[in-house]
Amino acid sequence: MLKLQDVSVKYGSFTAVHNVNLEVQPGQIVVLLGANGAGKSTLFKTISGLNKASSGGIQFEGEPLNKRSPDKIVQSGIVQCAEGRKLFPSMTVHENLKMGAYVHRKHKKGIKESIMHVYELFPILEEKQDDMAGSLSGGQQQMLAIGRALMAKPKLMLLDEPSIGLAPLIVEQMFEVIKKINREGTTILLAEQNANAALKIADRGYVFENGAVVLEGTSEELFANDEIKKAYIGA
Numbered sequence: 008m009l010k011l012q013d014v015s016v017k018y019g020s021f022t023a024v025h026n027v028n029l030e031v032q033p034g035q036i037v038v039l040l041g042a043n044g045a046g047k048s049t050l051f052k053t054i055s056g057l058n059k060a061s062s063g064g065i066q067f068e069g070e071p072l073n074k075r076s077p078d079k080i081v082q083s084g085i086v087q088c089a090e091g092r093k094l095f096p097s098m099t100v101h102e103n104l105k106m107g108a109y110v111h112r113k114h115k116k117g118i119k120e121s122i123m124h125v126y127e128l129f130p131i132l133e134e135k136q137d138d139m140a141g142s143l144s145g146g147q148q149q150m151l152a153i154g155r156a157l158m159a160k161p162k163l164m165l166l167d168e169p170s171i172g173l174a175p176l177i178v179e180q181m182f183e184v185i186k187k188i189n190r191e192g193t194t195i196l197l198a199e200q201n202a203n204a205a206l207k208i209a210d211r212g213y214v215f216e217n218g219a220v221v222l223e224g225t226s227e228e229l230f231a232n233d234e235i236k237k238a239y240i241g242a
């Protein structure tokens with residue numbers, strides 16, 4: 008579904024991503040593990056078209072993405088749910104969700120159905136639908152960010168650090184919902200530092216260090232790897 012071949016990304020003379028090869032098959036959850044600054048966000052922005060690859064190719068469903076604008080990439084079915092949430096804080100929960108359906112703005116009935124679907128996944132958002140997004144807790148804001156991304160009906164969702172700053176119980180709930188969204192048909196590429204939670208729901212994973220993939224494998228393989236245990240799982 009998504010294929011990166013030898014992708015490098017530069018900021019000026021600094022290479023943030025080096026020759027990355029990565030593949031996501033339809034229906035999978037694939038996780039990118041790596042410490043702060045490893046290059047996960049840069050890679051996501053490059054897939055979304057917000058950064059340009061300095062070399063290499065990105066294909067989605069067999070078509071090259073490199074020359075497509077970010078809005079065309081969203082229309083092709085790739086939606087990024089950014090780290091730091093990037094919600095509209097002085098708009099209500101409901102209004103934020105409607106904004107997420109911008110690409111489907113002509114289909115009012117579909118938008119209503121999508122909002123009901125988001126409220127089913129995250130009942131707290133229905134309770135808080137008239138509250139300002141900025142007044143929500145960190146966990147609720149993250150749910151809203153995921154809900155808003157779902158409103159675009161993505162084929163592939165790029166989820167950047169959904170567990171960051173959340174209490175362990177909320178992290179668990181968040182990953183349950185991510186699994187559910189995947190089972191309902193959305194393929195997911197997930198950047199995470201919480202390897203323990205992420206590998207439990209993922210099919211495959213890639214480990215990033217200093218902008219390069221240093222290890223890849225199935226979740227079981229990565230879970231059993233001593234380096235991963237030491238660096239990311241704390242066992």
Ligand code: ATP
Nearest residue numbers: 018021023041042043044045046047048049050168
């Ligand atoms: P984090 O979880 O902290 O976002 P990350 O793995 O997503 O980490 P990136 O944010 O992609 O990492 O950063 C990769 C490298 O690129 C870091 O060394 C960072 O300082 C650098 N970098 C990121 N954005 C820019 C920018 N706009 N200009 C210059 N350097 C940047």
